[in-house]
Amino acid sequence: MNRLRRFFRTPEAIAGANTLALLIVMALAAPLLFPGDPQAIAGPALLPPFQDWSLPLGTDRLGRDVLAELFHGARTSLAVGLAAAAAALLIGAVVGTLAGFAGGLIDEALMRITDAFQTVPSFLLALAFVSIVGPSLGVVVAAIALGAWTGPARVARAEVLSIRERDYVAGARVIGMQPMEIAFREVLPNALPPVLALSSVIVAAAILTEAALSFLGLGDPNRVTWGGMIAEGRAVLRTAPFLSIVPGIALVLTVLGVYLAGEGVVESSAVRRSLS
Amino acid sequence: MTVLAVSDLTKRYRRGGKPFAAVEAVSFEIGQAQTLALAGPSGSGKSTIARLVLRLLEPDAGRIEFEGADFLALSGAALRARRAKLQMVFQDPLAAFNPRATVARVLDDPLRIHGIASHTERPHRIAALLERVGLDAGLAQRAIHEISGGQRQRVAIARAIATRPSLIVLDEAVSALDVSVRGRILELLLDLQSQERIAYLFISHDLGVIRAVAHRVVILDAGRIVESGDARAVIADPQSAIGKALVAATPRLNRNRP
Numbered sequence: 368m369n370r371l372r373r374f375f376r377t378p379e380a381i382a383g384a385n386t387l388a389l390l391i392v393m394a395l396a397a398p399l400l401f402p403g404d405p406q407a408i409a410g411p412a413l414l415p416p417f418q419d420w421s422l423p424l425g426t427d428r429l430g431r432d433v434l435a436e437l438f439h440g441a442r443t444s445l446a447v448g449l450a451a452a453a454a455a456l457l458i459g460a461v462v463g464t465l466a467g468f469a470g471g472l473i474d475e476a477l478m479r480i481t482d483a484f485q486t487v488p489s490f491l492l493a494l495a496f497v498s499i500v501g502p503s504l505g506v507v508v509a510a511i512a513l514g515a516w517t518g519p520a521r522v523a524r525a526e527v528l529s530i531r532e533r534d535y536v537a538g539a540r541v542i543g544m545q546p547m548e549i550a551f552r553e554v555l556p557n558a559l560p561p562v563l564a565l566s567s568v569i570v571a572a573a574i575l576t577e578a579a580l581s582f583l584g585l586g587d588p589n590r591v592t593w594g595g596m597i598a599e600g601r602a603v604l605r606t607a608p609f610l611s612i613v614p615g616i617a618l619v620l621t622v623l624g625v626y627l628a629g630e631g632v633v634e635s636s637a638v639r640r641s642l643s
Numbered sequence: 644m645t646v647l648a649v650s651d652l653t654k655r656y657r658r659g660g661k662p663f664a665a666v667e668a669v670s671f672e673i674g675q676a677q678t679l680a681l682a683g684p685s686g687s688g689k690s691t692i693a694r695l696v697l698r699l700l701e702p703d704a705g706r707i708e709f710e711g712a713d714f715l716a717l718s719g720a721a722l723r724a725r726r727a728k729l730q731m732v733f734q735d736p737l738a739a740f741n742p743r744a745t746v747a748r749v750l751d752d753p754l755r756i757h758g759i760a761s762h763t764e765r766p767h768r769i770a771a772l773l774e775r776v777g778l779d780a781g782l783a784q785r786a787i788h789e790i791s792g793g794q795r796q797r798v799a800i801a802r803a804i805a806t807r808p809s810l811i812v813l814d815e816a817v818s819a820l821d822v823s824v825r826g827r828i829l830e831l832l833l834d835l836q837s838q839e840r841i842a843y844l845f846i847s848h849d850l851g852v853i854r855a856v857a858h859r860v861v862i863l864d865a866g867r868i869v870e871s872g873d874a875r876a877v878i879a880d881p882q883s884a885i886g887k888a889l890v891a892a893t894p895r896l897n898r899n900r901p
């Protein structure tokens with residue numbers, strides 16, 4: 368309770384949490400408010416916003432309802448962002464724990480692999496991966512995670528290196544616990560807090576990467592995405608700029624909201640740590 | 644019967660590029676239900692010996708025989724299985740447990756790992772272990788950080804005896820406790836020793852405590868043994884300079900009880 372109150376003390380955290388809540392409501396409400404196919408034609412093409420109140424944000428080049436697309440796009444952005452970040456954190460935590468706990472050659476090998484992934488720009492990696500495997504939601508998630516796990520891996524490894532010297536790890540060895548159980552049951556859970564602190568940045572970056580992939584036409588073609596909407600609108604940027612501006616604003620607000628809310632969480636737990 | 648026989652144990656580290664011996668050619672034996680104390684100034688190698696004996700560190704030279712068999716020859720699953728008989732209690736009872744653990748989990752682990760009791764039996768075993776070390780069985784569901792330091796050290800002892808060991812290494816196991824709690828923990832250790840025939844390798848810088856619990860004492864300085872013998876005799880009349888200094892630094896010795 369205290370922690371919640373501390374979280375809501377900074378205005379940035381409040382703004383971030385509200386944006387995030389709005390986004391989640393949009394994503395959850397999309398199939399209820401706009402039950403049909405958001406890619407179906409709903410009216411005349413290129414209807415400007417605020418003209419027809421049954422299509423408040425107007426229509427795009429093909430006559431699709433922009434508001435419906437926006438809501439369904441929030442679903443995709445959030446799902447891909449969260450899934451990719453979760454996958455990146457999981458891979459990173461496991462690789463970092465193995466490297467830090469095993470030490471020696473295994474550590475050396477895993478960290479060289481991490482270096483290799485880190486030197487390739489993560490967007491190029493995602494681009495190459497989707498181009499080869501083909502665009503679908505799962506592939507996009509995997510492609511983004513592929514470029515995002517190295518940060519969590521490094522943080523997890525550093526934390527594990529300090530935890531493995533603690534008495535309780537020696538104690539686990541003394542009672543005959545297997546190394547894998549020590550690494551994943553005793554050490555990993557205690558190494559997680561600083562790894563999880565990275566999650567807001569990773570989610571925000573994942574949402575941006577997904578939008579960029581979709582913008583380049585490498586998103587899942589069966590789903591509405593904000594990046595895809597911006598790309599669609601680009602063709603009529605002079606005559607109907609709102610088609611690019613509306614999803615663009617949604618994207619910026621989302622990324623900002625995720626980031627601010629995440630910072631709020633980190634800050635409130637940091638305060639707690641320094642108080643105790 | 645000899646439980647543990649250590650001979651010429653040596654462990655070297657590098658300090659500023661030069662090798663130095665944290666433990667040098669140390670030999671001693673502990674018999675069944677015996678207590679051997681290791682005493683010595685800070686940095687004399689006591690904890691290093693403890694960690695070597697427990698195979699938490701590998702020695703550079705020397706032999707460790709545990710219950711008549713070469714303990715250094717074991718590895719992997721065979722070593723893990725053997726660990727049931729050789730347990731440890733750490734100095735800081737808070738650092739010695741996973742901060743997320745509950746009392747029940749801490750005691751469940753050794754029972755599960757060594758297949759001592761079935762899944763359904765284990766809660767009863769845990770309750771019995773808690774009662775054996777003088778704790779309420781209701782403590783089992785508490786988190787480790789929710790019990791007192793003295794209770795925590797009793798849980799550590801309960802965990803150490805869960806697998807019916809023949810030797811327990813206690814590295815400053817009572818040093819962090821206040822005097823009255825310390826006295827009761829020492830009584831518990833003596834009681835366990837006489838009932839279960841457990842041998843102790845008892846590390847302490849407090850000669851008063853050593854005199855109360857140990858049969859024999861080994862005094863170390865800079866990794867080497869400088870004096871050893873019957874605990875009371877050595878403390879009453881130390882021969883080495885380090886032994887004399889340790890006695891002089893323990894004013895409570897002038898009283899007859901620790």
Ligand SMILES: Nc1ncnc2c1ncn2[C@@H]1O[C@H](COP(=O)(O)OP(=O)(O)OP(=O)(O)O)[C@@H](O)[C@H]1O
Nearest residue numbers: 656657665683684685686687688689690691692848
């Ligand atoms: N990992 C290590 N690397 C280098 N030197 C070490 C290492 N571990 C211990 N030493 C050194 O070995 C010596 C013995 O240390 P040890 O911890 O065994 O002493 P101790 O007798 O337990 O001291 P205390 O009473 O303070 O606990 C010390 O000089 C210490 O600095």
Ligand SMILES: [Mg+2]
Nearest residue numbers: 689690691814
């Ligand atoms: Mg020590």
